[in-house]
Amino acid sequence: MDSHQLPPSYSIKRWLLTTNHKDVGILYLVTSLYFLILGGVLALIFRLQLAQPGLNILSPPAFNQAVTIHGLVMVLFVVSPLAFALANYVVPLQIGARDLAFPRLNALSYWLYLFGGLLVMISFFQDRTLDVGWTLYQPLTSVFSPYVGVNTGGLGLALLTASVTVSTVNFVVTIFRSRAKGLRLTALPMFTVGVLLTVLMMLYAFPALLAGIILLASDRILGTVYFTSPQGGAILWDHIFWFFGHPEVYIVLFPALGVFGDILVTFSRRPLFARRIIIAAMVVVATLSFLVWGHHMFLTGMHPDVRRAFTVTTIAISLPFDAIILSFIYTLAKARIELKTPMLFVLGSIAIFIIGGITGVFLGSIALDYVLRGTYFVVAHFHYTMAGGALVGLIAGVYYWYPKMTGRMFSEKLGRIHFILTMIGFNTLYFPFFLSWEMPRRVPIYVESLVPLQQIATVGGFIFGASFLVMFWNLLYSLRYGEPAGSNPWGAHTLEWMTESPPPPHNFDGTPTFVDGKLSFIAANGAAHGEPETHLSRWPFMLSLASFLALLGLTTHLLVSVVGVGLLAFSVLGLAGERFISREEDLGERWPFERVDRMKLAWWTFISSEVVLFGVILSAYVYVRTASSTWPAPGTLLDIGHGAVNTFILLTSSLTVVLALASSRMGSRTCTAGFLAATLGLGILFLFNKYNEWSELFSHGITFSSGLPASTFFLTTGIHGAHVFAGLLALGYLFARALKGAYVGKGHETLEYFGYYWHFVDIVWVFIFPLFYLV
Amino acid sequence: MRVWVYFAVFAALVLMTVLELVVFGMPLPRLIIDMSIVGLAGGKALLIALFFQHLAYEPKSLSSFALLGIGGVVAFLILSVYSIIGIAFG
Amino acid sequence: MVATTVDIFTSLWSIFSTLGVLVGVVVMAYMVYLIVRNRAKPEGPEPEDAPKPGELPREQKGAKKLLISVILSASIVLTLISLTFIALDNLDRPPAGAMEVKVIAFQWGWKFIYPNGYESIGELRIPRGTPVKLYVTSQDVFHNMGIISLRLKVDAIPGKTNIAWTRVYETGVYDIRCFELCGDGHGVMIGKLVVMDPEEFNSWYSSLQVS
Ligand code: HEM
């Protein structure tokens, strides 16, 4: 079969195998809207429960599960994926690329996301799904919710973080390396700017979540005591979770800010006000977002200095937001505003977001937060920002780009009806929450005096829910019966509108460039010469299915896991061995990575996420040591000899890796294979020594659960060992290929990339050794 | 890349590890010992990153990019540990 | 009368909400004004600098206007933050002569230990007018002890003791609720704070049998 040709869109095969960014975007769109319905229905059910304090629609455990899954699904499986639906479809078009840098990885992200969601849904049908709030507080989650479904749900989240990591790498490389010539970073359309900053935040935030989930899973399954002992416990989790959690709320928001920017320009017929200041302010917000997490912990009794620092950063972050929102508003001055549906949604969303932002300042004031924390005021605040600012903002984007995706216009009239219903429903639902600020979150029982407010909110909830039905109907109906849209129905100026609707598989006829400040197309398209690019692969789906089965088996039947792991190995080999052609554009704007090819950039991006993963795990160790009044002296719990020997082994293995690389450069097949074999041997030796060390500890009765010194040691070196093991698997593959002469003369980059990983694992050990054995 | 650089860096790494063990056994105040050992580890990490991962030969943009994550981790470490200084758990 | 936690909160709250509503209303009114004034009229001409298809983005200059606006909001926010720190100082400094009570949260209720060692579950009695200092912890999971009508809230964390204080000038019964999701019984983890006439309290307190 000619893999260049995509099967027609009614064929199931097309959707299972496609790697084209536009198809993947549609898949994301449909899936995230599906999860929106799921999360929304859950919310309506507990809104019914809340219509009266005494109702018994949901039992208390069911209520907690509904609230928890609603939150997790909305934040992680709806809003961000909806943003990525648009990003997938639109970003390559906006920057003039033919596809994302790694089309197969893109499909992989989607399938991992879907299967992660599937795990969460399956957990509903086990004894109990997650019932501990989307913030997974400790030690409630680590021991007090001993249900299998909680594990399954947690594994679903782990799969989602994998999906996010993969797509982060992909978007970072794409936006840095695949821009049309002349499209400098500051000249990117606002949506792409928003997405770029989003993925950069994701890059550093999600590994922290993954680290948290790993520690949590280890507490639940292996019996380590990170969160069950007071020295780690509630506060350690708070730090880890919110170090992820606060950036996450901006991760959710930023794509919507980008949507605001693009739509405002198009429908007010004016350039954006102080555009470069907006971008600078967004960069500031993205950076500061990693320094404010403590405002979720004001009541935990932190050190006063730290508490004060977090207040200052929190209040400070509202200023760049101010600049952004005001610039959006100033754009409207002297404009010629066309109030079409996308614009209406943007204006409505900005208005709502203003309320959310102002109330955020209330919460940033510790003295007020002492009272407002844990109440409906917080619930109102984050719905005004997340549901109103982010979700409604993205809906504007869906309307805006719908003609591009489908080639048809939606019904403007229905769009307006949807808008009006959204505004009425949203505010009727969430404004009473501000007024209910004396009511605790997540309780089905409340005082009589709040009944009217809560009932109004419930009514609003149903209006808000119904408004989406109008949208679904509109989008589905117009798919068939909408007016043909033409390439640029809104008269927009950005690149995605300079091609047909929907665009052809290769996006543009000719290569778009902006060399002389204006768009022109160079006739020879990259796709035209050489072999045609590939657009289909079965491995992303297979790999995700395999991971899904491997994880599902852990909480159902181990046989399922065995099948999963087998399939996983098969798919990884399949993916590695597949001939998949995707060329980088010949011409491109690549600042600041002109001299870093895309694979190298991808690897370093991935390594950055690993830095945060291990950084958080090691910080957790330093943290619990600080919190513990006693700790075994060096040499008492752990044998320094083991650690020292392993240090020398790993250092030597790093040397053999670079020697293998040097040999392959010099063209010696024997030496290349030989040094790879030596590395393999040293890695095995390392693990063997580790195995001996662990067995000695076990034989002395020291196990995962023998207190924090043992827990932290086993967990940290265990995760490190797992990385060594993964490295060894890769080494086996490299060695087998090296024997056949694979990396001689050509392809030695592969060894270089492998080296990044291996040396990184070595560096981690360089820190583990002194921290655990000597200090 | 000349191969002798690899050997030189490797020798330095081994030496610094030995130094860590030597410092560990010296009759100095704990704090100084701990600081020097962690400092040595940092130096080793830097050598590996610069010469084995070849960051010394890459554009600055790539090294800065790699540094961003470390910045985040340092912020996390400092603020989270500082937040519990002087607090008794148990 | 000396300030209570309610006074501290209420004065801060009224400043924040006045300024918050004011800023919100001004900004939104301005936005609506711009929208209404600049609504496209079918015959109206395009603005001169309207973006043309295929152009690189331009921007409207406006650093000065923006700077002024941000300085304005910065001054508002700085005022608010200073007021916050003053309030915080007062909250952090419990008045002298407080009665000290230990609170242990559990799934799903509250245990109170009085200075004389007397323990009770679900109900805390205090005398009117006397400051009360609470040493709050938890024996299982993360809870949060909130007496919202007294504007008082403090995290109850296993292995850690947090301190809060209040002083009430009116007798009465106030709900104590949990403000952090803590499991199945979270919604019914309700206790009572009973503020008694000092004499009544003293006679009750001295009659307690402490084992
Ligand atoms: C001006 C900017 C903002 C400030 C100063 C701010 C401040 C705060 C503070 C202090 C809290 C903690 C409240 C508490 O639990 O006691 C909070 C909670 C929250 N904020 Fe914001 N916020 C801002 C913007 C946003 C935005 C843009 C979003 C999302 C798009 C957001 C989402 C949230 C969420 C989800 C929570 C609650 C998390 C939870 O406890 O479940 N905030 N905000």
Ligand SMILES: [Cu+2]
């Ligand atoms: Cu936050």
